[in-house]
Amino acid sequence: MATSELKTKDPGIDPATGEFRVVDLGQTFRSITEKIASIVLTPRTPLGWFAYFAIAGAGTTMLLVAVTWLFLKGVGIWAITIPVAWGFAIINFVWWIGIGHAGTLISAILLLFKQQWRNSISRFAEAMTIFAVMCAALFPVIHVGRPWLGYWLLPLPFTMTVWPQFRSPLMWDTFAVSTYATISVVFWYIGMIPDFGTFRDRAQSRFAQYFYGILSVGWRGSVRHWMRYETASLLLAGLATPLVLSVHTVISFDFAVAVLPGWHTTIFPPYFVAGAIYSGFAMVLTLAIPLRKYYHLEQLVTERHIDNMGKLMLVTGFIVGYGYGMEAFMAWYSADHWEAFTFWNRAFGPMGWSYWLLLTFNLFIPLTTLWSRKLRTNIAFMFVLSIVVNTGMWFERFVIIVTSLTRDFLPSAWGTYRATKWDYMTFFGTVAFFLFMFLLFVRFLPMIPMNEIRLLLPQAKIKPKAAVEAGD
Amino acid sequence: MPPREGTYGLLAEFDTPGDLVRAARQARQDGWRRLDCYTPYPVEEAAEAIGFHRDKVPLLCLIGGLLGGAAMFALETWISVLAYPINVAGRPTYSWPAFIVPAYEWTILWAGLSAAFGMLALNGLPALYHPLFNAPNFRDGATTDKFFLCLEALDPKFDLAESKAYLENFRPVSVVEVEY
Numbered sequence: 092m093a094t095s096e097l098k099t100k101d102p103g104i105d106p107a108t109g110e111f112r113v114v115d116l117g118q119t120f121r122s123i124t125e126k127i128a129s130i131v132l133t134p135r136t137p138l139g140w141f142a143y144f145a146i147a148g149a150g151t152t153m154l155l156v157a158v159t160w161l162f163l164k165g166v167g168i169w170a171i172t173i174p175v176a177w178g179f180a181i182i183n184f185v186w187w188i189g190i191g192h193a194g195t196l197i198s199a200i201l202l203l204f205k206q207q208w209r210n211s212i213s214r215f216a217e218a219m220t221i222f223a224v225m226c227a228a229l230f231p232v233i234h235v236g237r238p239w240l241g242y243w244l245l246p247l248p249f250t251m252t253v254w255p256q257f258r259s260p261l262m263w264d265t266f267a268v269s270t271y272a273t274i275s276v277v278f279w280y281i282g283m284i285p286d287f288g289t290f291r292d293r294a295q296s297r298f299a300q301y302f303y304g305i306l307s308v309g310w311r312g313s314v315r316h317w318m319r320y321e322t323a324s325l326l327l328a329g330l331a332t333p334l335v336l337s338v339h340t341v342i343s344f345d346f347a348v349a350v351l352p353g354w355h356t357t358i359f360p361p362y363f364v365a366g367a368i369y370s371g372f373a374m375v376l377t378l379a380i381p382l383r384k385y386y387h388l389e390q391l392v393t394e395r396h397i398d399n400m401g402k403l404m405l406v407t408g409f410i411v412g413y414g415y416g417m418e419a420f421m422a423w424y425s426a427d428h429w430e431a432f433t434f435w436n437r438a439f440g441p442m443g444w445s446y447w448l449l450l451t452f453n454l455f456i457p458l459t460t461l462w463s464r465k466l467r468t469n470i471a472f473m474f475v476l477s478i479v480v481n482t483g484m485w486f487e488r489f490v491i492i493v494t495s496l497t498r499d500f501l502p503s504a505w506g507t508y509r510a511t512k513w514d515y516m517t518f519f520g521t522v523a524f525f526l527f528m529f530l531l532f533v534r535f536l537p538m539i540p541m542n543e544i545r546l547l548l549p550q551a552k553i554k555p556k557a558a559v560e561a562g563d
Numbered sequence: 564m565p566p567r568e569g570t571y572g573l574l575a576e577f578d579t580p581g582d583l584v585r586a587a588r589q590a591r592q593d594g595w596r597r598l599d600c601y602t603p604y605p606v607e608e609a610a611e612a613i614g615f616h617r618d619k620v621p622l623l624c625l626i627g628g629l630l631g632g633a634a635m636f637a638l639e640t641w642i643s644v645l646a647y648p649i650n651v652a653g654r655p656t657y658s659w660p661a662f663i664v665p666a667y668e669w670t671i672l673w674a675g676l677s678a679a680f681g682m683l684a685l686n687g688l689p690a691l692y693h694p695l696f697n698a699p700n701f702r703d704g705a706t707t708d709k710f711f712l713c714l715e716a717l718d719p720k721f722d723l724a725e726s727k728a729y730l731e732n733f734r735p736v737s738v739v740e741v742e743y
Contacts, residue, residue, distance in 0.1 A: 120708030254647035263664040289706040308689035317605035323682035
């Protein structure tokens with residue numbers, strides 16, 4: 092076996108399983124609590140944090156400028172026209188929502204599958220979900236042109252007695268995304284309550300004691316509370332699992348229900364969900380790798396996590412690859428003239444470069460390299476790869492949206508698309524806003540669930556009385 | 564009404580979850596009913612030891628989910644059939660397959676909210692004050708690395724001196740009296 096050699100040499104590998112350890116040896120309940128709590132409760136904020144915060148804040152200001160100008164002038168400042176009425180706004184919406192999906196996958200689906208290694212990364216993956224959904228939700232709201240009428244999307248009684256049209260997938264989207272945002276926030280907050288209790292008890296400053304005391308809602312760790320808490324967490328995980336699968340499915344309906352060639356296909360729901368998880372894991376890696384380095388969390392976010400996320404990306408990458416393959420196959424097999432042309436136009440048309448770029452970034456680079464355990468545990472490589480995959484996934488949405496819209500049935504209706512500086516400012520502005528929120532999260536909230544990590548330690552095992560007396 | 568002054572109970576501190584579970588199991592066997600364990604992470608064995616088995620969170624979750632889904636489906640039907648019927652390409656106003664998606668989302672929404680807030684309500688939270696926070700060693704340990712067994716004064720077997728001696732039998736790190 093190739094791993095037997097590694098087993099003996101590498102202290103990061105558990106000899107019993109041949110896998111990397113989830114938590115390094117020699118940790119106690121108190122040491123991990125102090126390690127995680129000290130990041131937040133320290134009176135001294137690292138200077139680097141301020142530097143990143145300033146950059147992210149500047150980018151967020153740029154977003155505010157872009158959005159303010161949009162509100163003053165209207166959506167005409169973007170490149171959207173007829174035929175490309177859905178430009179960057181929808182590309183970014185789909186991209187951001189997709190990124191959020193890995194957070195729910197880690198916190199819910201892996202919890203149900205009892206994958207305990209997820210415990211160290213679940214909290215900040217959930218935070219990533221929430222901030223990604225915030226960025227995503229911004230786009231449809233500002234894209235409607237009159238954002239102050241955004242509440243028309245909701246079935247509210249108002250003076251014009253107009254009601255929403257529930258046969259439209261865009262309406263389904265409203266409910267899918269708003270439910271997803273609500274449940275993600277609730278799941279995240281419920282998960283943090285015991286850790287807020289720890290912060291309340293360990294905080295030195297009066298303000299922090301009050302602040303975390305209120306957030307902890309008086310958590311005191313009674314086992315009766317814990318049992319209900321565990322039931323509620325499992326139920327929320329069980330509910331979030333069909334929810335996360337439904338969200339990107341409903342988003343794919345926005346496309347698949349339309350008759351446009353390149354959109355009207357049944358492969359879209361699974362292909363969108365797999366793509367979402369694929370890009371989400373890439374984003375978790377993009378965030379986890381610098382975090383574990385700057386905050387010295389290598390003992391809690393170990394090579395096991397990086398390795399496992401690499402494996403999950405390999406799996407979802409292949410599902411995405413299958414989706415691309417099916418699109419090409421159906422373009423030929425459907426014998427539909429327009430489908431065939433759309434595929435040809437994607438690969439060899441005026442925007443063909445973007446199709447090949449997406450294939451290279453999403454399939455050729457990751458799916459050839461992620462097989463190697465050496466590369467999967469090479470931190471620098473995985474960081475670069477995560478950015479490559481996220482770029483590729485952005486281009487996937489670009490290809491789906493722009494190439495289909497620029498070339499629909501009638502050549503007289505053909506057009507082109509070239510994003511304006513306001514499009515770019517809004518997009519990069521949301522990236523900065525995402526980082527801005529994430530930096531605040533890292534500074535003020537428990538980024539690793541302390542109560543769940545305690546469960547992973549060997550001390551948490553209850554030994555029978557005989558073993559204790561024998562001095563085991 | 565429980566008394567609001569005097570002793571709330573006796574709090575024994577243990578270093579390991581195993582010691583706590585053994586003590587809790589013994590106390591339960593000896594007839595104690597008003598007792599609770601406090602741990603920094605969920606210890607299922609301790610819950611079993613004090614006789615806590617079933618909780619009502621799943622029931623709340625089910626009721627919430629069913630009501631949420633039914634409410635959304637009814638709202639969609641009412642809007643599309645009665646309040647604002649519009650003809651979209653000749654499709655029936657009562658297009659129930661299309662109504663499933665929002666109803667599905669609301670089933671999950673209200674099931675999740677019921678589970679989360681139902682759990683808090685059943686736990687009696689938020690409760691920012693609790694007598695146990697008065698114990699000098701509770702706040703340093705219960706949310707970090709210590710395991711506590713509390714025998715409450717409401718139990719008919721409770722007697723300050725006797726119960727203290729009883730807890731000392733389990734060789735805890737300490738036994739302290741907790742005041743209201």
